[in-house]
Amino acid sequence: MRVRFAPSPTGFLHIGNARTAIINYIIAKKHNAEYLLRVEDTDMERSSKESEESIIADLKWLGIEWTEGPDIDKGHGPYRQSERFEIYQKYTDKLLAEKKAYHCYCSQEELDAERAESEAKGIPFTYKRTCLNLSEEKKKQYEAEGRKPTVRFKVNDGEKIEIEDGIKGKVVFESDNIGGDFIIVRSDGVPIYNYIVVIDDLLMEISHVIRGEDHLPNTPKQVMIARALDMPTPKYAHLPLVLGPDKKKLSKRHGITSVDLYKQEGYLPEALMNYIAVLGWSSESGEEILPLEEIIRQIDIDRLGKSSAVFDFVKLKWMNAAYIRNYDLKKITSLFKPFIEKAGYDLSKFDEDYIETIIASVRGNCELLSDIAKLFPIFAEDVPTADEEATAMIASAEGKTALTAAKELIDSDEINSDNFTEITNMIKAKTGLKGKNLFMPVRALLTSVLHGPDLAEMLKLIGFEKIKMRINSAYEKNCV
């Protein structure tokens, strides 16, 4: 078995494509198959090297590995379509010689006009074969006019194309209603996707083409080309589309749809991978958070659903939070670090164990790695700026009572670096506050936020010096 992922480097890797890449990867792993990466960069205007690089980087970030591709040549290369033009040329010549394709001199404008006419009449557009039997003189004349021909594939009339799709089952098309003879080589000599994909899949010995459902309507064209070339076709499996909340194909306008953005927002690759992989099917047990190995063990093409799935950003976030909670502490700490640095902290100034302890304490309150940006200051800043609710809490009657007591404790040296974690009890003794009325003001005062991990645990990590500064600062602000 040989599968492939064939992205077009015209932008970032987005969720829809990532799903195709992931499913192919998982299927490949399951069957111990070769996984080929091919770059479909024949759209010269839209393709770019940067885009190819970013897609590759995103695939790697996700943990997807291919066994063959631009960077791993196993004899089926080149792996970029832009480097394979001579190969395609041979097939085009063959098709032309066998009269299975022909040159077409119709201009874009002429075709547009024909199309507009069909639309006005409300009938489906079909190319009228204007150039099918052009005389040599006519061709010469067109050439003299400076027209450059495209190559059109001649579609057989009344042909039935049956596709046995691994997901959809049997799908039948009629050659008569696919729009007529279609262009396989542009007037500038660059071949079209629908054409070369067939050649590449054959030459690269792809046994299973697993791709998005949006390609299903293209499939009959590809099958016809394969037949004309006397080539076998691979097995097809068309994956249902990933949809946005409005049930339309997921795209940029739905918000964050590129893998790179998820990375930047602080999603773990494993979480994204897990979520995307289980979108559209369910495990035997119904569990959804599954290690990759387990997904590989359980998934199979025929276990995949047939209907499109709405991408649930909220559920992904939930899953990410679960991964953050359960990840190996050392590993998750190292993943958090870039986000702490991004928040403006120089980590070389912090002890490794200290950072790890902080992460252990607050990871449960993080859905995204980037959430650390608002939690880390609680430990790192001398006097973090209190958020709105915390400010209000400190300014309340209980807040001032607690604050005054805390100030007295500090000024009288009743508390020191040895016993400061007992401060809550001391304030309790001094003020008579208890329960919520005690803890919330103290929490607000000493941590600047109302929510978070166990208070005593946090105090230990914040340290006496900072506690002192925070009390003094709050006292000046509220009681002077």
Add this chain to the structure above:
RNA sequence: GGUCCCAUCGUCUAGUGGUUAGGACGCUGGCCUCUCACGCCGGAAACCGGGGUUCAACUCCCCGUGGGACUACCA
């Protein structure tokens, strides 16, 4: 418009002729708790419609309806 695909809670799904239609996210009531989160216990929430087939349809068939994709000298 044409071709093709799809159809169970709001969302992701389980279900393959006989089930109190199950689970997950989200929502929600409670417990735990100084708070939030986690965790635990509960709740509301679905078989698109109509015909068949059958003793029996969410399940099979047909027709509607709805949604989607495609309809390029993009992939």
